[in-house]
Each structure stands twice: as C-alpha cells, then as structure tokens.
Amino acid sequence: MGMPEPRTARNVKLVLAAVAATGVAAVALRKSRPARPRKTSASPLLPEWAAPPAQYGVGVRRNVAVEMSDGVVLRADIHYPTVRETGEAAGGPFPVLLSMTPYGKLAPPPAAQIGGGPTPHLIRRGYIEVMVDVRGTGASGGSFEMFGADQARDGVELVDWASALPNANGRVGMFGISYLAINQLFTAAAVGPDSPLKAVFPVMAANDFYRDAAAMGGAPHLATVRGYGALYTMLNVINPTLEFFIRGGHPRPRAGGLAAVRQRGRDQRGYFGPLVAEARTGGDAAYDGPFWDSMRPELVLPEVAANNVAVFLVGGWHDAFQRGAPLNFAALQNACTGRAEHAPMQPGQPLAERIRLMMGPWYHVSAFDGLHVQDLQLRWFDHWLKDDAGAEISGSPFSFQAIGDSRWFHAREYPIAEAVPTRLYLSQGGRLLADAPAEQTVATLRYRARGPVSGRSLEQWTLGLNSFVTTQVGGRTRHDQDNRRLQRGALTYTTEPFDAPTLIAGPITLRVEATADTTETLWVAHLDDVAPEGVSRPLTQGALLGSHRALDPDRTWYLPDGTVLRPHHVSTRSAVRPVEPGELTGYDIEIFPTAAMIAPGHRLRLTVTSYDFPHLVPTAPARRALAGGTYRLHQGGPTPSFLLLPLADPDTLD
Numbered sequence: 001m002g003m004p005e006p007r008t009a010r011n012v013k014l015v016l017a018a019v020a021a022t023g024v025a026a027v028a029l030r031k032s033r034p035a036r037p038r039k040t041s042a043s044p045l046l047p048e049w050a051a052p053p054a055q056y057g058v059g060v061r062r063n064v065a066v067e068m069s070d071g072v073v074l075r076a077d078i079h080y081p082t083v084r085e086t087g088e089a090a091g092g093p094f095p096v097l098l099s100m101t102p103y104g105k106l107a108p109p110p111a112a113q114i115g116g117g118p119t120p121h122l123i124r125r126g127y128i129e130v131m132v133d134v135r136g137t138g139a140s141g142g143s144f145e146m147f148g149a150d151q152a153r154d155g156v157e158l159v160d161w162a163s164a165l166p167n168a169n170g171r172v173g174m175f176g177i178s179y180l181a182i183n184q185l186f187t188a189a190a191v192g193p194d195s196p197l198k199a200v201f202p203v204m205a206a207n208d209f210y211r212d213a214a215a216m217g218g219a220p221h222l223a224t225v226r227g228y229g230a231l232y233t234m235l236n237v238i239n240p241t242l243e244f245f246i247r248g249g250h251p252r253p254r255a256g257g258l259a260a261v262r263q264r265g266r267d268q269r270g271y272f273g274p275l276v277a278e279a280r281t282g283g284d285a286a287y288d289g290p291f292w293d294s295m296r297p298e299l300v301l302p303e304v305a306a307n308n309v310a311v312f313l314v315g316g317w318h319d320a321f322q323r324g325a326p327l328n329f330a331a332l333q334n335a336c337t338g339r340a341e342h343a344p345m346q347p348g349q350p351l352a353e354r355i356r357l358m359m360g361p362w363y364h365v366s367a368f369d370g371l372h373v374q375d376l377q378l379r380w381f382d383h384w385l386k387d388d389a390g391a392e393i394s395g396s397p398f399s400f401q402a403i404g405d406s407r408w409f410h411a412r413e414y415p416i417a418e419a420v421p422t423r424l425y426l427s428q429g430g431r432l433l434a435d436a437p438a439e440q441t442v443a444t445l446r447y448r449a450r451g452p453v454s455g456r457s458l459e460q461w462t463l464g465l466n467s468f469v470t471t472q473v474g475g476r477t478r479h480d481q482d483n484r485r486l487q488r489g490a491l492t493y494t495t496e497p498f499d500a501p502t503l504i505a506g507p508i509t510l511r512v513e514a515t516a517d518t519t520e521t522l523w524v525a526h527l528d529d530v531a532p533e534g535v536s537r538p539l540t541q542g543a544l545l546g547s548h549r550a551l552d553p554d555r556t557w558y559l560p561d562g563t564v565l566r567p568h569h570v571s572t573r574s575a576v577r578p579v580e581p582g583e584l585t586g587y588d589i590e591i592f593p594t595a596a597m598i599a600p601g602h603r604l605r606l607t608v609t610s611y612d613f614p615h616l617v618p619t620a621p622a623r624r625a626l627a628g629g630t631y632r633l634h635q636g637g638p639t640p641s642f643l644l645l646p647l648a649d650p651d652t653l654d
Helices: 009-021 025-032 149-163 178-191 209-214 223-244 257-280 297-306 324-336 373-386 455-460 465-474 620-628
Strands: 057-067 073-082 094-101 130-131 168-177 197-203 310-316 355-360 398-401 408-411 420-427 432-434 441-446 491-494 502-516 522-531 538-546 564-566 584-596 603-609 630-635 642-648
Touching: 057 149, 073 149, 094 149, 094 178, 094 310, 094 373, 094 584, 130 149, 149 168, 149 178, 168 178, 168 373, 168 538, 178 297, 197 373, 209 584, 223 257, 297 324, 310 324, 310 441, 324 355, 408 502, 420 603, 420 630, 432 491, 432 603, 455 538, 502 538, 502 564, 522 584, 564 584
Parallel strands: 094 130, 094 168, 168 197, 197 310, 310 355, 355 398
Antiparallel strands: 057 073, 073 130, 398 408, 420 432, 420 642, 441 630, 491 603, 502 584, 502 630, 502 642, 522 538, 522 603, 538 584
C-alpha cells in the first residue's frame, strides 16, 4: 500500500481554515491537547480485560476509487497498519473496519465518527480501516439520498471489496456514530448470511427516524430537520473543498473543480429544502409513510438477526435517538430467538450473546464521561473478527448508567423485569399520588404557541455539541440546568419526597383524559428530578399531537390489565382524525425512556404544557386548528389521568 502521503504546511493551513468554518473547531483541536488519563475502570465491560499494546504505525491511501455495480464511483480512504521501523505496510492479515459517511472523510470530529476520522487506536492494534464517502457526498459520485436501496447495495459491495484488500483476513466489521450507525444496520440486513461482515458497533442509531427525531407524537421537529439539512449542506461544500485542495503526494479527483463543489451544496439544499417545506405546510412528509421507510432500521432488524451479525449498540438517555436504541436491542434479541420483533421482551426469555446494548447519560455527541469507547470497540472486534476468546463479553446483555448515579447496572431484558410499572395519579393541588382521588376535579391548560425554552430540549436537539465542547474545557453539561422556568404557566404535579433510593428505568407513558374546545390538541410532558432546595433537573420528555392519538395494537406494549405500557401511534395521514370539541378523549403520550436515580429526599415532578419552543412546530393546518384552544384535564374520579413509571429498588439489579 505504500507510505503515508505527505502534507505541506500550506495544505495544513487550508484544512484548519475549513475546519474552523464548521463552527466546531474547538472540538477538532482537542486532539492537540495533552492526553488525559484514560478511565477504563468506568466501563461495565472492561475490568477483567486490558487492551493489547500498539504494535504498528499508521499509513493511508486517499480517495481510492471503488466502482459500484451501477457504474457510480465511490471514493475511499484506506488507513492501514505499517511496520514502525520502515513505514511499509505490515503483512497482516488484518480484519477490515468499514465506515460509510455522508459528512465527508475529512470532516472534523465529532462529525465523522467517534474521535473523528480514522481511529489510530485500532489501526495500531492490527486493523485496516476504510472510510467511504456515501454516494453524492464528499468525493464520491452519484446522487445523495438519505439511506435507501442504492446505499444498502453499496454497503454490500463495499463489504465484499474491503474483505479482499491486500493484507486483509477476509473479515469485516463496521462502526461509527449517527448516520454511520444507521448505515451499519441497513448494510448488515442486506449482506446475506454468508457475508464477510461479522460484527458491527452502531453508536447512537435510530430505530424509526420519523418517531425518534423527525416528529414527536406526530408534532414535527421542523427546526431539527432544518438543522440537519443545513449541516449536510455545509459539510458537502466544505469537504469537497478539502478534497479539491489537499492533494499531498497523490492527485485528487477534481470532479469538475470548484463549480462541482458548489453544485454539491445545491444538491443538498435541493434534497432537504422541499422536505422541510412539505412538512411545514402539512404535506406527506409531515406524516408517517413510504418516504420514511428508507430511514426506518426497525424494518430490517429481522434480517440483521438472520445474517448472524454480532451487534453492540450504544445509546444515550439524552440522545436524539434515546427512544430508538433500546427498541433496536429488544427487536434484535426477539428476532434472534424466534419472538415477534415488535413485542416487549419477556422475563427469562432466551438471549443471543451476540446482541448487546450499553446506555448512559449522554447526548448524541459525547465524551462518554471518560469511558474509553474505543477499547470496547477493540474488545468487540478482537472477539468477532480475530477469534480472541479472551476478549469475549458475557453476562447480562443490557448495561446502563442512570442519570444521577455513577454505578453501572446490568439487565437481561428490555423492558427491565425488575422495574415495576407503577401508576402515579395527577391530583388536585399539583400532586402525584399512588392512589386515584375518588372525587374528580379538572385542571385547565391553554394552548400556547411558544414559551420558555427547556435547556435540555435545546441541547438534545442540537445534538449536545455545546455540552461536548463545554465538558472538554471542564464545564457542566446542559441537562443539569434548572428547569423551573419551563413550569411557569404550565400544569405541574409533584410527588412527596422519596424515602429510599429509587431507580426509574425503561418506557414511560402519560395517560391524559381531557376535553378540548378545538379540533386539535398538543400535549407536551416533561419529567424532572426535584432536589430538596427546589432545583428541578430535567430527565426526559414526550409529546403528542391529539389528532395522532390512534394506537397500533400490534406494536403498542400493554400490561396484562390492558394498560398501555408503551404506545405506538399510527401517524399516517389516513389514520389521523380530529379531536371532537367537548368530548372526553383519552391520550396515551409516549415519554421517551430513561434511567435515572431518585435520591432520598428528592421528588419527581411532571410538567404538562402545550408547546416545546422552538422544536415542536405543528404544520400550518394544525396551528390553525390549535389556535385559542383550552383543555380541561381530568384529575381523579372515574376517568383519572395518570403517569405510568417503571420503578425499581436499585439493589434488586445486578
């Protein structure tokens, strides 16, 4: 493969200038700081295992052409182990780790994958790493589309091509964050059972892009979709520019020069602009349907299981896909053991050792609180791609760290068997009670288009970038902010202080019984941990547009008595139906799952509002139907409203 290509001082200056233009230069520069001590002891899976020492140097071949079966040429950077003394390619054979990115192979961290760009920690320990610009992005040809059949086919062909690289051992793994993680699942489903792809490590992957990120309970996250579109557009101008200028020792494909670079930006705007406009005006993109199927990994998880690919999922309780990671885990475990993939796991059911999930109090972009994720990746791939029996990870397959607690807990199933679904009733005087009051009272909530901004919501839907940079310089993350300002003008319900440590762990549902004087309603629920001094720390939230209240009985999770444990709403255009003014209506609001430790003396607070500004932006027709609405929420009596929480004694978990 030859020696690494040189970079001139001028080229380096151009790189840094382009990186600074992305607005995350502070993140990119973290690599130049002195190395911090690694906290591998914080890992739930590493205490009995130590990473092998580095043996190799790192070489690279840039923009290697890979022609797909339809004639489109993709471009790959191949990073490979070298003999330290000579710089020549080491003989191997080595497994190959493949990443497919729309952010550009030269994107700064954290855009490309964990740590940004190549991962020397793994390459120096005997892995070839291949990073490919997906079609229509970076230096690759073709037209861009969010996932889809062409990209899945590209993934299959790239796996086969990578497995046959010089000095490769014929086995391939995939890893990376966000889009790169979702791509892993689609590729793992498409490769077939005898593929060289043996293991993947998806970090922060969606289950259902529509419900996880594009909308919450049918209410569009227009600002989020618009922000994602702007990010893609920006990176697909910056990264082709980098490819154009940074030539080093090898010629780079100019692909039409700077005019082609500008065209890439227009292509991205042409893809995302109409999508946002259609959702804003109430077009098909505002509803669940065929457009979103290509962004729904849940549809292909049975094929991932059938192909015997080992999957290590990583998710975050503050991630944009916090809902999706545990659902991916449950569906894969069920599919591997012959159960319906959309069902909740059952206590004691058979488990597949090759399916694991780790979650912590992390945003989409995260430093993982010092956890050395690359060592986990190394251990995972050493076992599955190098047959290292000493690297095997065993025990309960679901490991998680709760908000407010540094310990790691381990569970067999999701939902967690030890976490008992517990009703807390919304009651007069703003109380959450274990028993429903016999007498019915009513609380009034008026629709507001906007109001105070939730710091956690703002940070979650901007992917945690601010918190990531803040923590890198020793600051505090945004989810620790006091949330009391959000509670002004809202309905709040608070428990009595807890007298023992209590763990919330799993899916949460708010059942609201209410009338309205409009044909549309919007319910937004926030769950907070309230300290004795009154500070209200946000834990999680959920929302539901009233016209999307219909449930899919085959995919909703129920308790034996028929109570909804986790709702799955039918948000297709044909299933949406107006709210009948004056008619008592039941709403099952999905509050995104979490794990949080409630300390003795602390209380839980439920805040019910009718907005999440500036994130939930109903379509233009919905805003007209919502205007001026007044809701009358039932408390107690024959039709009580209640919160269903999974509560556990932490000592009952491993």
